[in-house]
Amino acid sequence: MAAGRFPVCGRKTSGPTQTVKVVVLGQAGVGKTAMTVRFVTKRFIGDYDPTLEAIYHHRTFIDDNPVQFEVLDTAGQEENSLALEQKIRWGDAFVIVYSINDICSFEEVMRIKFLINHTKGPNTPVTLAGNKRDLELDRMVARLDGEKMADTLGCGFSEITTKESYIEVARVFEGLYARWKEQTLTKDVRCRSPKSSPKLSPRPHIRRVKNLLKSTTTGKHLDVPSFGANFC
Ligand SMILES: Nc1nc2c(ncn2[C@@H]2O[C@H](COP(=O)(O)OP(=O)(O)OP(=O)(O)O)[C@@H](O)[C@H]2O)c(=O)[nH]1
Numbered sequence: 113m114a115a116g117r118f119p120v121c122g123r124k125t126s127g128p129t130q131t132v133k134v135v136v137l138g139q140a141g142v143g144k145t146a147m148t149v150r151f152v153t154k155r156f157i158g159d160y161d162p163t164l165e166a167i168y169h170h171r172t173f174i175d176d177n178p179v180q181f182e183v184l185d186t187a188g189q190e191e192n193s194l195a196l197e198q199k200i201r202w203g204d205a206f207v208i209v210y211s212i213n214d215i216c217s218f219e220e221v222m223r224i225k226f227l228i229n230h231t232k233g234p235n236t237p238v239t240l241a242g243n244k245r246d247l248e249l250d251r252m253v254a255r256l257d258g259e260k261m262a263d264t265l266g267c268g269f270s271e272i273t274t275k276e277s278y279i280e281v282a283r284v285f286e287g288l289y290a291r292w293k294e295q296t297l298t299k300d301v302r303c304r305s306p307k308s309s310p311k312l313s314p315r316p317h318i319r320r321v322k323n324l325l326k327s328t329t330t331g332k333h334l335d336v337p338s339f340g341a342n343f344c
Pocket residue numbers: 138139140141142143144145146147157158159160161162163164186187188189243244245246247272273274275276
């Protein structure tokens with residue numbers, strides 16, 4: 113059995129599978145593909161075709177609930193905003209990746225977040241990931257600046273090294289899932305509450321993921337040669 117693949121049968125689950133569509137965004141070369149593949153397969157693979165754009169399917173368990181991640185790994189975002197908006201429209205939740213040794217990739221974060229706000233609204237679940245933490249000697253973006261940026265933009269934040277840590281990568285997706293779930297439940301509560309009622313039900317508590325290493329990976333991989341044809 114390949115690393116990271118576990119049998120699903122016999123596992124106690126509560127509730128139906130939830131599907132969350134995640135779009136991974138960021139400047140070219142920051143490690144979007146490496147991070148996505150790490151999450152899905154637990155492996156770090158050094159180099160990828162930079163033009164490849166793909167959706168990865170990854171089934172896992174979070175707090176014993178089955179979750180299906182559909183992760184769109186985009187090519188670098190040096191393209192025009194319209195093409196980017198089209199991809200953003202597809203997603204429910206977003207990871208914006210920059211590289212801690214590349215200040216330009218950090219400056220790109222604001223533009224991408226602005227586009228997400230514009231396309232999906234300001235309360236869309238987003239997390240910021242400062243990748244390549246292992247390249248400390250080449251650091252150009254202080255951790256504190258990453259944290260401040262995330263605070264300003266209302267995103268989650270973590271610094272990660274895709275190269276050296278699967279757990280750090282998994283936590284990016286765990287955290288994003290928690291944000292997405294919170295948003296979804298909040299929306300549901302708002303929809304169900306009659307306008308005349310002054311009080312909303314208390315927001316359900318979102319528990320942290322206990323152990324994503326227990327996750328189940330299907331790792332099905334679908335190459336997408338032309339984005340427009342698949343996501344409109
Ligand atoms: N040192 C180090 N290198 C990394 C890390 N993550 C990715 N890389 C390397 O960074 C380079 C770019 O990684 P990709 O995953 O292709 O980057 P990308 O953002 O998908 O690039 P595009 O497809 O061009 O948009 C590769 O050589 C990776 O091996 C990391 O955490 N540390």
